[in-house]
């Protein structure tokens with residue numbers, strides 16, 4: 001470890017110990033609310049997303065952060081397969097207290113010349129980089145080219161991009177390489193390299209709900225639907241996302257004045273900071289449910305860094321446990337509902353993951369929804385447990401609600417011709433530098449780096465190796481994947497993911513053993529072009545852990 005780290009950590013701890021938090025929590029009972037919903041007219045969903053500083057009251061404090069349309073999170077976009085997203089993304093970002101953004105002009109954002117190779121790259125120490133933005137539709141199986149889901153787009157303040165993102169609908173006859181967009185929970189967030197994590201700590205994220213077959217299963221249809229966007233808002237004593245470079249700290253737990261706002265990062269230069277774990281922009285809301293009622297919770301982890309191992313437990317020793325059944329993962333319906341046992345198969349959500357569950361509570365009473373302490377390889381040890389919400393069961397008893405069993409068969413690649421990629425893809429890191437550096441195949445992201453390719457209309461198998469002490473949630477754009485093998489052990493009933501946490505390396509008899517997983521992907525035959533895969537711990541992505549991925553037509557199938 002370099003000499004300045006212990007010094008930085010000591011300064012950070014002193015700051016935090018001496019920091020009296022404005023507005024102590026005492027917010028139990030805050031009302032649960034959901035973001036406004038925007039729907040298509042005909043087959044086009046038109047929405048303007050104004051990216052600008054906005055003030056929101058969180059846990060009694062006024063935060064001033066980058067927002068979509070002033071809100072945390074942004075509006076929910078509700079579409080069907082075959083619809084088109086028409087998003088006007090308006091970059092009106094400015095620094096708090098700084099000059100306003102220039103007047104808006106619509107730019108030709110899909111043209112190559114507008115993309116970052118042509119504009120040069122801003123580094124971490126350039127404060128202007130946090131004002132650059134774009135939008136990614138996480139989990140949508142859509143084109144990464146032009147003004148669609150293109151992570152290469154860069155909008156500077158004063159620029160508007162008219163995105164046009166057609167969502168795949170059903171084709172006749174059905175084609176396994178051109179499936180319709182699955183019905184489920186997806187989301188949008190900024191994806192401009194080096195500004196992604198700070199904009200995520202600000203609260204820039206929103207849900208995309210694709211309606212369809214899962215909604216028509218009777219036991220699912222009768223359950224009351226709720227959206228839960230989990231976020232991790234990191235702010236300084238002025239209520240702004242810290243301007244300095246994030247630096248991980250050792251031993252964060254117990255040093256903050258307010259339990260539940262412990263901070264696994266400081267900044268260089270160091271300033272006092274807190275983290276608020278919110279649901280739909282509300283700190284510790286109360287979620288009502290009636291005894292016997294079934295509710296369908298669509299849960300999104302939109303946090304840049306925190307892994308949530310969810311735990312729903314009764315407040316009181318003799319109360320009845322809640323029932324939970326998982327019905328979807330990352331926007332793809334499971335073949336059948338899976339009963340959750342919080343000790344044996346808990347819900348663990350890496351940043352980017354979505355989970356849908358059916359919840360039922362037989363008795364009246366209050367329950368606490370928490371994220372358990374979780375070890376994700378951070379230098380300070382396990383991230384502490386945090387309370388997310390109170391679930392209050394009361395009112396008239398509802399009878400006759402059923403739990404779904406068989407759902408929708410998932411795509412089956414077992415009869416596909418599998419094309420294994422000969423070389424594994426290796427994730428690694430170097431925490432001896434400041435900022436820390438992360439690598440894929442020993443390279444940090446560069447927009448013009450040599451892409452790893454996939455042949456459209458084929459099924460590939462990739463081996464992913466993690467040679468790091470950190471876990472790294474692997475996320476690839478456009479195509480979801482099955483995890484078929486973990487550390488040499490075959491996964492018996494593989495499911496589909498678009499974000500999967502690579503386990504850390506382990507030490508066996510003093511020797512490092514990297515972790516190794518195998519994934520299988522069907523590359524759509526109707527989508528080509530350059531996009532990316534990366535670690536969804538967004539500070540890792542901003543510090544290099546992203547690689548270019550290109551869908552190409554080889555002419556073979």
Ligand SMILES: [Cu+2]
Pocket residue numbers: 438470471472473535536537540541545
């Ligand atoms: Cu990572």
